[in-house]
Amino acid sequence: MGKTIAEKIFAAHLRDEPFPGAKVLSLDRVLCHEITTPVAIADLEARGKDRVFDRTKIKAVIDFDFIYREVQDRYGYNGNVSVPPPEILKMLLLLVLYNVRSERELMETIPLRLDWLWFLGFDLESEIPNHSVLSKARVRWGVEAFKGFFERIVGQCVAAGLVDGRKLFIDSSLIEANASNNSVVDTQGLEKYLQRGYRELEQRLEEVGGEKNGAANKRFISTTDPDAAVTRHGEGKSKLRYKTHRGVDKKEEVITTTQVTAGSVDDGEMLEAVVETHERNTGEEVAVVVGDSKYGTKENYLWCAEREITAHLPNLEETQRGSGRQEGILPREAFVYAPEHDHYICPAGQILKKRSYNNERQYYEYKASGKVCAGCELHPRCTRAKDGRSIKRHVRQDELDRMRAIANSVAAKRDIKTRQHLSERSFARSTRYGYKRARWRGLWRMQIQDFLIAAVQNIQILIQKTDRRITGMAKAVAEGIKAMRTAGIILE
Ligand code: SF4
Secondary structure, eight states, X not given: OOOOHHHHHHHHHEEEEEETTEEEEOGGGOOSOOTTSOOOHHHHHHHOSOSSOOHHHHHHHOOTTHHHHHHGGGSOSSSSOOOOHHHHHHHHHHHHHTTOSOHHHHHHHGGGOHHHHHHHXXXXXXXXXXXXXXXXXXXXXXXHHHHHHHHHHHHHHHHTTOOOOSEEEEEEEEEEOSSOGGGEEETTSSHHHHOHHHHHHHHHHHHTXXXXXXXXXXXXXXXXXXXXXXXXXXXXXXXXXXXEEEEEETTTOOEEEEEEEETTSOGGGGHHHHHHHHHHHHSOOOSEEEOOGGGOOHHHHHHHHHTTOEEEOOOHHHHHTTSGGGTTOOOGGGSEEETTTTEEEOTTXXXXXXXXXXXTTTEEEEEOOXXXXXXXXXXXXXXXXXXXXXXXXXXXXXXXXXXXXXXXXHHHHHHHHHHHHHHHHHHHHHHTTTTTBOSSXXXXXXXXXXXHHHHHHHHHHHHHHXXXXXXXXXXXXXXXXXXXXXXXXXXX
């Protein structure tokens, strides 16, 4: 009878047999193939490469021991011996990297994968932890530990020269929540009084002060995941969703910042937070921000003007023009502002005088006479208001006009085109790691998922781009440490 695949792998990678029954394998030569995969050893060696990427390099590039320091104060001194935090972090990375369906499945697969065993620092006899260690670790460590991990990886990308930092591309994408539409209740309907789940939810929300619900749709709430929001995407059905807001640097497409919100949160509201976290994570000030028209709001233009950031964001008002109540109506650009008289002149040569001020929205209203407009032949194309056409002028209109002109420049159009491909590519890569569907429930768990996916994506870039340089150095350091440990110069 011929050898099994497992026996062939053992034979090919046997390094030492110190005593009968004990085999020492050099597992770093076995790259990403399951023992059970019916692939001949020759083929395995010929490939010599991982399908996704080579874990020898992950191990060399990433310092997993940092997590000891990050979470040490969250562990007690008594009780059962815990699974070491670096092992837990590595398991969570495997979960995301291979988009394994469940944590139970991950634990069942670990003993079948030599490369996973090696990556985790296990041997063939190691006891595989119960899958519950992963959920317990998430609760114990909290979002901060995973945020810290993501930021460390961004820091390594910056140190390796993979981030320029001055031009930031921003975009968002919806994530399907791990909750069914059947769990949604109308908080204004009678149904809520009949549903036990809703009453329990209401009680829980009161206990946490209602804060955790964030910006989620106020009226329709899911009883199983109240942090998710009922959100419609395009022409599709409304579903419970989260939204990830992402900043990508152009140089090597490193994700420099990522934030999850309920699906209903408007993209435009997130610009400030995305730019500021990018700057914190990279240590670089943004000079140009590029996004789609959802970010091109008045507030964002003015914020960018204050920060001296060039906003390559298409004007939201312009994209909405010609639709709804604005359809067929002369745009405001058809009216000329005369600064010396502080009034507007309409296409019919009439004057629109300054009439009122809206303190909350900070604009002046300029109006033509209702009588004049009623007798004007342009009236049907100019306004539907009975008392004549009006124009709003923001107190910082000059700055707004300047920013809008920049957003219409050739350079902006080029960047906006680049953004489309760059963002699509970045999110398409995340699809491989299952970003489109929530693994867990609750905003904080979604943030953990998001940080892990973004970190895995960045690690891939880090490995691909710094391949020989860093791997060579890190391997040399790792081998040096190993030799010192063997010689008893340093202790475990
Ligand atoms: S409707 Fe009034 S504001 Fe519009 S073009 Fe005629 S006169 Fe001017």
